[in-house]
Amino acid sequence: MYFYCPYKWRIDTQKFAAVTGIVTKIEDFNQSPDDASTGCYKLMSIESSDKGPVNFVISPETYFVDYEVINEGDTVTGFYDANAPAILIYPPQYPAIVVAKDTEYQxxxxxxxxxxxxxxxxxxxxxxxxxxxxxxxxxxxxxxxxxxxxxxxxxxxxxxxxxxxxxxxxxxxxx
Known part of the structure; x- marks a missing residue:
């Protein structure tokens, strides 16, 4: 989709997408049973009011804003690459790039x-x-x-x- 900007034409392409919701579960996400990275990956399940249930794969590279520790019941926003291939499962599952705990006035x-x-x-x-x-x-x-x-x-x-x-x-x- 194109729209006019006084300085240039631009393609309106979303690079990253976000989902906001309440964390319902955080559990270990193992790539394989004998993997050395066991315990390093987590699966964070959230319930979003507009997108329903969504799972985020949390890796050691996932950046947590202000280094906040996230717990069940917290409201968070997870950001992921909107153009990356995603597996077709329900609920949707995305690798999280950034996770931010929602706070008032920020x-x-x-x-x-x-x-x-x-x-x-x-x-x-x-x-x-x-x-x-x-x-x-x-x-x-x-x-x-x-x-x-x-x-x-x-x-x-x-x-x-x-x-x-x-x-x-x-x-x-x-x-």
């Missing part, structure tokens, strides 16, 4: 942001401030411009414009 977005810091869906534009913390996923400072990268954005209020604009509290660069 929003989390994970997407590709272009050189003008507009998300790939065109729904969010970032306005960086000197107070915006820009770090790598290992919590080390990132000293370059974060555009043209996959970013985890932690922010509060945003405008009701199209795209919505916000000044993020923290930007985590996914190198």
């Amino acid at each position: 929003n989390v977005a994970f997407d590709y942001f272009d050189n003008q810091l507009v998300s790939s869906s065109g729904s969010l534009k970032l306005n960086l401030a000197p107070s915006t913390e820009i770090i790598l996923k290992n919590n080390q400072p990132f000293n370059r411009y974060p555009g043209n990268r996959n970013l985890i954005v932690i922010y509060g209020p945003s405008t009701k414009s199209i795209p919505a604009q916000t000044t993020p509290y923290k930007v985590i660069v996914m190198c």
